[in-house]
Amino acid sequence: MDVGNKIRLIDRLRLGFAVLIAKTVTFIVRSLRLGAASVLPGSIARRIEPQLLQLLSQQVKNGVILIAGTNGKTTTSLLLKTILERKGYRVAHNSTGANLENGLMTALLESTNLVGTLDADYAILEVDENIVPKVLTPLQPRIILCLNLFRDQLDRYGEVDTISKRWTKVISTLPPETVVIPNADDPTLSYLGQQLPQRVLFFGLNEPEQYLEAIPHAVDSIYCPKCGHSLDYQGVYLSHLGDFTCPNCGFSKSKPTLESKEWQQILVGLYNKYNTLAAVTAAQDLGIDEATIKDTINNFQAAFGRAEDLVIEGKRVRILLSKNPVGTNETIRVVNQSTDTTTLMVLNDRTPDGTDVSWIWDVDTEKLVERGGTLVVSGDRVYDMALRLRYSEKSTQSNLNLIVEEDLRQAIATALKHTPDNETLHILPTYSAMLEVREVLTGRKIL
Amino acid sequence: MQELIIGWLYPTLMSTYGDRGNVITIERRAQWRGYSVKVLPLDRDSTAADIKSVDVIVGGGAQDRQQEIVMRDLQGAKADAMREKIENGTPGVFTCGSPQLLGHYYEPGLGQRIQGLGILDLVSIHPGENTKRCIGNLVIEVTASRLAQDLEEMTGSKPYLVGFENHGGRTKLGKVEALGRVVYGLGNNGEDGTEGAFYQNAIATYSHGPLLPKNPFVADWLIQTALRLKYQQAIALQPLDDILAVQAREAMFKRLKVSL
Ligand SMILES: [Zn+2]
Numbered sequence: 001m002d003v004g005n006k007i008r009l010i011d012r013l014r015l016g017f018a019v020l021i022a023k024t025v026t027f028i029v030r031s032l033r034l035g036a037a038s039v040l041p042g043s044i045a046r047r048i049e050p051q052l053l054q055l056l057s058q059q060v061k062n063g064v065i066l067i068a069g070t071n072g073k074t075t076t077s078l079l080l081k082t083i084l085e086r087k088g089y090r091v092a093h094n095s096t097g098a099n100l101e102n103g104l105m106t107a108l109l110e111s112t113n114l115v116g117t118l119d120a121d122y123a124i125l126e127v128d129e130n131i132v133p134k135v136l137t138p139l140q141p142r143i144i145l146c147l148n149l150f151r152d153q154l155d156r157y158g159e160v161d162t163i164s165k166r167w168t169k170v171i172s173t174l175p176p177e178t179v180v181i182p183n184a185d186d187p188t189l190s191y192l193g194q195q196l197p198q199r200v201l202f203f204g205l206n207e208p209e210q211y212l213e214a215i216p217h218a219v220d221s222i223y224c225p226k227c228g229h230s231l232d233y234q235g236v237y238l239s240h241l242g243d244f245t246c247p248n249c250g251f252s253k254s255k256p257t258l259e260s261k262e263w264q265q266i267l268v269g270l271y272n273k274y275n276t277l278a279a280v281t282a283a284q285d286l287g288i289d290e291a292t293i294k295d296t297i298n299n300f301q302a303a304f305g306r307a308e309d310l311v312i313e314g315k316r317v318r319i320l321l322s323k324n325p326v327g328t329n330e331t332i333r334v335v336n337q338s339t340d341t342t343t344l345m346v347l348n349d350r351t352p353d354g355t356d357v358s359w360i361w362d363v364d365t366e367k368l369v370e371r372g373g374t375l376v377v378s379g380d381r382v383y384d385m386a387l388r389l390r391y392s393e394k395s396t397q398s399n400l401n402l403i404v405e406e407d408l409r410q411a412i413a414t415a416l417k418h419t420p421d422n423e424t425l426h427i428l429p430t431y432s433a434m435l436e437v438r439e440v441l442t443g444r445k446i447l
Numbered sequence: 448m449q450e451l452i453i454g455w456l457y458p459t460l461m462s463t464y465g466d467r468g469n470v471i472t473i474e475r476r477a478q479w480r481g482y483s484v485k486v487l488p489l490d491r492d493s494t495a496a497d498i499k500s501v502d503v504i505v506g507g508g509a510q511d512r513q514q515e516i517v518m519r520d521l522q523g524a525k526a527d528a529m530r531e532k533i534e535n536g537t538p539g540v541f542t543c544g545s546p547q548l549l550g551h552y553y554e555p556g557l558g559q560r561i562q563g564l565g566i567l568d569l570v571s572i573h574p575g576e577n578t579k580r581c582i583g584n585l586v587i588e589v590t591a592s593r594l595a596q597d598l599e600e601m602t603g604s605k606p607y608l609v610g611f612e613n614h615g616g617r618t619k620l621g622k623v624e625a626l627g628r629v630v631y632g633l634g635n636n637g638e639d640g641t642e643g644a645f646y647q648n649a650i651a652t653y654s655h656g657p658l659l660p661k662n663p664f665v666a667d668w669l670i671q672t673a674l675r676l677k678y679q680q681a682i683a684l685q686p687l688d689d690i691l692a693v694q695a696r697e698a699m700f701k702r703l704k705v706s707l
Contacts, residue, residue: 162557223513230491355582355583356655358657359464361660362465383694387660387691387692388468391660394478
């Protein structure tokens with residue numbers, strides 16, 4: 001046995017041991033009902049086995065697909081996973097929003113037996129923007145999807161520019177056969193794609209009829225990522241995503257691989273069109289036939305909680321995750337397209353939401369307030385949200401029925417009471433608030 | 448009808464973390480009292496005359512690259528106009544990145560030192576990419592003597608401000624007066640207990656949040672000062688219903704276990 005093989009064997013033994021411990025912990029945690037087993041075991045296994053992430057991902061038969069971006073990771077992952085599963089592939093996925101390193105490892109451990117053998121054809125891993133550079137090398141992904149970069153939870157992530165610079169630096173060092181799928185409509189990511197030595201497949205929209213009338217306030221990046229000059233937008237689809245060119249250096253939007261008009265989208269909202277196109281571009285590159293992809297899109301059910309319809313006490317309830325300015329402007333657009341009169345907003349500031357709630361001042365809540373009706377607010381930062389809504393009114397003579405309710409259970413009951421029988425109650429929660437709302441509505445705890 | 452013109456510094460370049468909330472708060476509180484309000488963006492298309500025409504100035508935070516673009520633009524006659532406004536007592540609120548550019552210079556974590564206007568005697572330095580950002584809820588007591596006195600007269604109690612800080616840079620004050628002392632959080636540099644700066648009628652702070660919605664008396668002080676200066680007469684502002692702001696403040700004091 002040569003030295004290399006010996007190391008390999010020792011690696012496998014240590015891996016097996018790490019896996020065994022982690023699995024035992026998962027089992028104990030679950031049987032004692034200690035709550036989320038989604039993050040803890042990975043963290044324990046990692047203490048034992050520093051190369052665990054690499055050793056596990058190496059064993060994924062057809063490769064790791066890494067999904068990064070501020071909005072849409074879960075929806076895109078679930079669509080791609082469903083497509084692959086339709087073809088009979090076994091797919092590992094960090095499905096509970098655990099997208100930090102520990103969560104990735106836990107997801108891979110789920111498909112691993114006690115001696116450390118992993119049994120999955122693909123691993124779809126949602127990765128937090130900030131740890132992308134750290135995990136790229138150990139994961140050696142086959143495909144990297146870069147969905148978008150919005151100002152979100154900047155308290156943890158730092159700035160959009162810095163993030164994209166770090167991504168570019170590390171992705172450039174990956175093997176040339178790595179496929180990168182960036183959003184062409186996002187200037188920062190378009191530029192990222194243009195700089196890479198790898199094969200790059202862009203996705204984006206080609207639908208000028210969907211342009212917004214004006215660039216919304218919640219915009220991060222309307223300056224040329226290459227030279228810093230203002231970009232000229234022919235039109236904006238949402239936030240800073242659109243059709244652009246730089247009058248100074250000639251930088252412009254990259255050409256998407258797919259013709260967006262030819263593809264139906266999953267769920268409501270323009271951002272889900274992007275999620276759909278991203279997943280389709282990846283699926284096609286993996287060799288999945290068009291018929292299977294189109295059929296999956298037509299039958300796709302809402303990714304849990306992200307745009308979900310429930311029926312409670314005979315009334316329809318639609319939950320629209322609203323965790324940052326861009327997402328919330330979009331969910332307000334969805335509410336405004338309906339004639340429904342009651343909306344519940346729930347603002348939390350826990351770690352998964354971002355502890356900084358100042359982003360609500362970048363949301364164009366004026367558009368929600370102008371239509372009147374009943375607005376119920378709740379959550380950890382209920383008064384911050386209430387202030388934002390109050391300051392959305394130009395006059396002190398308000399036609400808005402603003403109800404402030406600290407207690408979430410009570411807030412939901414009040415909102416349901418105000419919802420007429422033939423209408424839908426729209427609930428706009430942050431991430432942790434969404435889990436709580438769902439628990440109240442269904443009586444089931446999710447995490 | 449009396450009119451208030453709000454000058455908003457580089458809205459598309461300098462508006463991180465909801466800083467436009469300060470503009471919205473001043474605008475609404477003046478509108479609700481029947482004043483006519485104009486928000487004038489002071490950006491790259493604006494002239495020195497535009498800067499001179501405003502009654503109150505609001506500036507927000509920026510990413511490092513955007514801050515550089517701003518400083519390239521704010522030169523010559525525009526820089527002079529800005530300096531003249533602040534020296535002559537035009538009130539303003541400057542958050543995070545904008546105090547850095549009113550100071551002598553800002554050194555980003557990566558790249559070249561960005562020269563400021565040198566109006567405020569302070570310098571800001573980012574200690575490097577691997578240093579932790581100062582992030583979290585912030586409570587300060589206003590100690591800048593003239594402002595503290597004005598605010599105490601308006602509210603009948605010691606002025607405490609509630610906000611949220613989120614900055615990589617650390618600021619050291621020279622001879623300029625601090626805005627306040629940190630009661631909870633880190634402030635200018637996490638070391639000397641100071642937060643922000645106060646010069647003539649310019650309020651500089653690291654407090655996003657944004658600052659004004661939860662500290663409405665500061666917004667009123669800005670409006671009052673601006674109108675008094677403009678119309679050269681005493682201005683009495685009608686009281687507004689601020690119960691939501693009071694509740695938001697109390698909720699935060701309670702959570703942070705700050706007893707005032
Ligand atoms: Zn350019």
